[in-house]
Amino acid sequence: MAGRDDYDLRGLLTIGNRALREMTLPEDYAALIEHCRGLDELSSALSTVRTRLEVAVVLNRVPVATSGMGTSPMAAEAVDRLRRALIYVIALNVRAHRDT
Numbered sequence: 001m002a003g004r005d006d007y008d009l010r011g012l013l014t015i016g017n018r019a020l021r022e023m024t025l026p027e028d029y030a031a032l033i034e035h036c037r038g039l040d041e042l043s044s045a046l047s048t049v050r051t052r053l054e055v056a057v058v059l060n061r062v063p064v065a066t067s068g069m070g071t072s073p074m075a076a077e078a079v080d081r082l083r084r085a086l087i088y089v090i091a092l093n094v095r096a097h098r099d100t
Contacts, residue, residue, distance in 0.1 A: 012082055019090050026096040035096065038089045045085040052078040
């Protein structure tokens, strides 16, 4: 059975997928730069989560290791960073929709 963290990550990825599909780019140049910075942070956060998951897979192959998404502070921190980046990108998208 999957743990709560697995469902949280899946939910975040689903929300991120929808946010990216519905993205509206702002018309203002300064807002566009801010939008690109938000997307860059989101990309970086996704890369960090992927790296943490790869480390968890390697550690779980070692017989004495029990680290997973729910028990690894680094993995939990990476998921929190992803959550914050998604919230920021969604907020930028809401502003872009409002301003167009």
